[in-house]
Amino acid sequence: MAVDLGKMADLLIAGKVEDVSNMTQEAIDEGMNPKEILENGLIAGMDVVGQRFKACEMFIPEVLRSAKAMSSGMDKLRPLLSESDSRAAGSFVIGTVKGDLHDIGKNLVAMMFEGAGFKVVNLGIDLDTQVFVDAVKEHKPDLLGMSALLTTTMPRMGEVINALKEAGIRDQVKIMVGGAPVTEDFAQEIGADIYGANAASSVDKGREAVGK
Amino acid sequence: MESIMPDMQPMNQTVQETPQFRVLTEDQIEQIYFAALDVLERVGSRVHEDEALELFRNSNEAVVSDDKRVRVPASLVERALKSYPRKITLQGRNGKRSVALQKDHVYFGTGSDLPFTYDRKTGERRRTTYKDVTDAARIVDALPNFDFFMSHGIVSDVPNPQTYDRHQFMAMLEGCTKPMVVTSVDGEGLEDLWKMACLFQGGEEEFRLSPMFVAYIEPISPLTNDRSAVEKLLFAAEKGIPAMYTPCPSSGATAPATIAGMLVQSLAETLLAAVMCYLKKPGMPLIMGGVTTVMDMRTTTYSYGAPEMSLASAANTDISKWLNLLMFSTGGCSDSKWLDEQAAIESTLSLLTAFLSGANLVHDVGYIDSGVNASLESLVMNDEIIGMVRQVGKGIRTDEEGLALKVINEAGPGGEFVTRDHTYEHWRDWFLPRFMDRSDWETWNSEGCKTMSDRVNEETQRILDTYEPQPIDDATRKGLKEIIDAAEKRHSQ
Numbered sequence: 188m189a190v191d192l193g194k195m196a197d198l199l200i201a202g203k204v205e206d207v208s209n210m211t212q213e214a215i216d217e218g219m220n221p222k223e224i225l226e227n228g229l230i231a232g233m234d235v236v237g238q239r240f241k242a243c244e245m246f247i248p249e250v251l252r253s254a255k256a257m258s259s260g261m262d263k264l265r266p267l268l269s270e271s272d273s274r275a276a277g278s279f280v281i282g283t284v285k286g287d288l289h290d291i292g293k294n295l296v297a298m299m300f301e302g303a304g305f306k307v308v309n310l311g312i313d314l315d316t317q318v319f320v321d322a323v324k325e326h327k328p329d330l331l332g333m334s335a336l337l338t339t340t341m342p343r344m345g346e347v348i349n350a351l352k353e354a355g356i357r358d359q360v361k362i363m364v365g366g367a368p369v370t371e372d373f374a375q376e377i378g379a380d381i382y383g384a385n386a387a388s389s390v391d392k393g394r395e396a397v398g399k
Numbered sequence: 400m401e402s403i404m405p406d407m408q409p410m411n412q413t414v415q416e417t418p419q420f421r422v423l424t425e426d427q428i429e430q431i432y433f434a435a436l437d438v439l440e441r442v443g444s445r446v447h448e449d450e451a452l453e454l455f456r457n458s459n460e461a462v463v464s465d466d467k468r469v470r471v472p473a474s475l476v477e478r479a480l481k482s483y484p485r486k487i488t489l490q491g492r493n494g495k496r497s498v499a500l501q502k503d504h505v506y507f508g509t510g511s512d513l514p515f516t517y518d519r520k521t522g523e524r525r526r527t528t529y530k531d532v533t534d535a536a537r538i539v540d541a542l543p544n545f546d547f548f549m550s551h552g553i554v555s556d557v558p559n560p561q562t563y564d565r566h567q568f569m570a571m572l573e574g575c576t577k578p579m580v581v582t583s584v585d586g587e588g589l590e591d592l593w594k595m596a597c598l599f600q601g602g603e604e605e606f607r608l609s610p611m612f613v614a615y616i617e618p619i620s621p622l623t624n625d626r627s628a629v630e631k632l633l634f635a636a637e638k639g640i641p642a643m644y645t646p647c648p649s650s651g652a653t654a655p656a657t658i659a660g661m662l663v664q665s666l667a668e669t670l671l672a673a674v675m676c677y678l679k680k681p682g683m684p685l686i687m688g689g690v691t692t693v694m695d696m697r698t699t700t701y702s703y704g705a706p707e708m709s710l711a712s713a714a715n716t717d718i719s720k721w722l723n724l725l726m727f728s729t730g731g732c733s734d735s736k737w738l739d740e741q742a743a744i745e746s747t748l749s750l751l752t753a754f755l756s757g758a759n760l761v762h763d764v765g766y767i768d769s770g771v772n773a774s775l776e777s778l779v780m781n782d783e784i785i786g787m788v789r790q791v792g793k794g795i796r797t798d799e800e801g802l803a804l805k806v807i808n809e810a811g812p813g814g815e816f817v818t819r820d821h822t823y824e825h826w827r828d829w830f831l832p833r834f835m836d837r838s839d840w841e842t843w844n845s846e847g848c849k850t851m852s853d854r855v856n857e858e859t860q861r862i863l864d865t866y867e868p869q870p871i872d873d874a875t876r877k878g879l880k881e882i883i884d885a886a887e888k889r890h891s892q
């Protein structure tokens with residue numbers, strides 16, 4: 188009997204990590220097309236998760252659990268998918284600026300991006316400007332995210348942008364900023380590309396910015 | 400006066416002065432406490448400050464691992480806990496010893512550092528300034544139900560982020576004479592604020608006897624202590640400056656999703672600080688804290704209006720009393736973006752719960768937008784709520800005068816009470832509303848159909864237009880300026 192991809196999507200929505208992993212393996216063993224498993228099973232499920240989150244029918248812990256189920260399936264599929272089919276939705280480097288120890292908001296943004304299929308590098312907190320510059324050089328991400336929760340540390344985000352300019356790599360990345368005292372106006376003032384008010388809306392904006 | 404009751408000396412009576420409220424039984428508190436001790440023995444807490452690590456190492460009891468994790472045996476914790484004072488009396492810059500922190504004495508005050516303010520002229524949201532902080536200070540000085548002041552807003556129009564705390568304290572002092580709770584950038588910042596306070600108090604010794612402020616310090620939940628926080632704590636211990644080390648966990652994000660689990664973790668964080676201060680200098684006035692709430696799972700907001708915050712905070716106060724520590728708690732705050740029905744509902748629930756729990760310093764009164772936006776009107780509205788809440792706390796007297804048999808007899812069936820002496824003497828015991836409208840519809844209509852927010856707005860404006868706090872004398876002002884200038888100079892390189 189053929190594996191039911193609709194059921195796989197349902198299991199993913201229900202956050203059944205192990206079941207999704209097992210079912211993906213079954214589908215592979217049955218010789219089902221990996222691309223079809225990805226699109227009609229995993230991605231179809233995640234799309235519903237996204238819709239339900241927006242409709243306030245699913246909540247953060249559930250969304251993150253579904254994302255985990257998704258990646259457990261992806262782990263099985265990746266070796267079988269062509270390079271282009273298995274490519275991440277984009278790559279994202281994120282960190283909290285120097286002098287600022289607020290961690291959890293930035294981590295949630297990282298997790299939600301990961302859930303949306305981005306490859307994410309979370310640099311940590313209290314980071315020197317140079318750490319951001321080096322990370323952009325090393326990882327060549329599509330998006331760089333910076334977090335600041337303090338009025339006193341916000342200006343550091345502008346300093347990072349200037350340092351990226353000086354290093355001649357500002358235009359290689361789209362820059363996103365966020366945190367309680369940060370505003371759309373401030374983001375523009377310092378020359379960032381995107382302001383993210385919260386994790387969910389930031390993911391939408393991030394997706395749009397990398398064109399996927 | 401002749402008693403008209405047949406028997407005024409009954410046996411086996413229990414009366415209560417005030418309502419009684421508690422969330423946890425002693426057995427439950429012990430469960431939480433033992434669990435917290437277990438966390439300190441097994442998991443430990445990370446400390447990013449060298450002097451503190453050295454203190455722990457030299458104790459020959461705590462175990463410090465290479466990753467800066469400190470684990471502490473119960474025996475050391477219990478010794479440390481015995482060293483803290485059960486009473487601290489705070490005084491204002493006017494010398495009034497107005498806040499006597501001791502078990503079940505409750506005082507209310509603002510929160511600090513709000514980045515935004517709605518401009519009262521344009522209505523637009525903008526960054527908070529020095530003047531906004533001074534205005535908040537004057538409002539709090541004028542309002543009868545506020546006992547202490549935190550900056551409410553952050554002064555963002557100052558030269559250097561590294562020295563903003565000195566300017567902020569100055570702005571607070573300009574407007575308010577009441578005792579304060581202060582935030583500072585680091586140990587050096589706290590030292591400057593303490594020197595500034597000592598100018599009013601006539602020196603370190605006087606400050607220690609009856610301090611003008613409490614230092615606000617926080618660990619990073621879960622179980623992490625950063626350098627500047629520890630620096631401040633050790634400085635406070637050395638100088639005998641009262642300090643709270645107040646965990647700000649969000650249940651489900653930086654702490655377990657069960658309230659008991661969050662309380663265990665934050666208690667472990669508090670106990671670690673208790674040991675650290677004890678090793679530095681036994682007996683410093685340490686105050687327990689905790690802004691224990693949930694992270695909203697739809698928006699990720701750290702909620703200042705959740706009923707779980709009220710419940711967890713009250714439980715934390717139960718724990719603090721059992722430990723013989725004073726308690727810094729939270730109330731009168733809201734997630735609402737605007738001073739509206741939501742703000743009133745959330746503020747009321749948390750104020751009432753915090754008051755009934757007997758927490759000593761209830762802060763964040765007036766916060767809107769989850770600790771991001773300042774609102775002077777919210778301060779004024781909350782003043783009224785605190786008045787109502789305190790009234791509930793008065794309890795009911797059931798003595799002869801309270802039972803009022805005499806006057807019931809006098810009035811008799813079909814009589815009235817308005818003209819009786821008993822009424823004349825007792826109606827003043829009631830809460831007298833200032834902004835709650837109890838008028839009839841005609842009067843309300845003819846006076847312009849004012850809503851609560853209209854009345855609160857008018858009072859806010861009235862205070863801003865007319866209220867002048869007791870000024871700071873010239874000599875002190877000069878001393879304050881010297882300290883601030885010196886800080887600017889040190890940080891201008």
Ligand code: B12
Binds near residue numbers: 334386698701
């Ligand atoms: C919890 C908390 C802490 C904790 C942090 C623990 C941790 N593990 O992160 C602790 C106790 C350590 C802390 C410390 C301090 N804090 Co604090 N803190 C908060 C609080 C109450 C909640 C923050 C939070 O966790 N929110 C929940 C998370 C999930 O949301 P978030 O961080 O806002 O992130 C979301 C969005 O902003 C956005 N986002 C965030 N970053 C990014 C980045 C990108 C790229 C994008 C796209 C989006 C994005 O998406 C996130 C997810 O939806 C806020 C108040 C508030 N409402 O913001 C104050 C607040 C930020 N803190 C404040 C202050 C003053 C401090 C201290 C200076 C206090 C002191 N004097 O000691 C210290 C500073 C320490 C330091 N050097 O950093 C002030 C800042 C005031 C100001 N104008 O600068 C605030 C506003 C509270 C207040 N009014 O006093 N704090």
